[in-house]
Amino acid sequence: MTDLICDSIRRDAETAARVVSSDFLGVDVITTDPSVPLRQSGGVINEVNTTPALHHHYDANREPYPHVAILALEGVLRKKAARLAISHA
Incomplete structure (x- = not known):
């Protein structure tokens, strides 16, 4: 959890959460720079945990x-x- 995540990554995580359809989950992101979109940094959503x-x-x-x-x-x-x-x- 960090305040440094850009809006694009936040939207990607929200999309992943909707796909899983859980009220409580964690989205793990791997990136070299959380201030830019994942596509730009070569980052990925690693996993979505329904039991964070x-x-x-x-x-x-x-x-x-x-x-x-x-x-x-x-x-x-x-x-x-x-x-x-x-x-x-």
């Missing part, structure tokens, strides 16, 4: 994003709440 390993983000010596699990859970709960609101409307 969030525990890796809690290695404080390595990751500057230690709260990713909280952000992920908030996103899942927001999506679930929106679905419930629509189904009860």
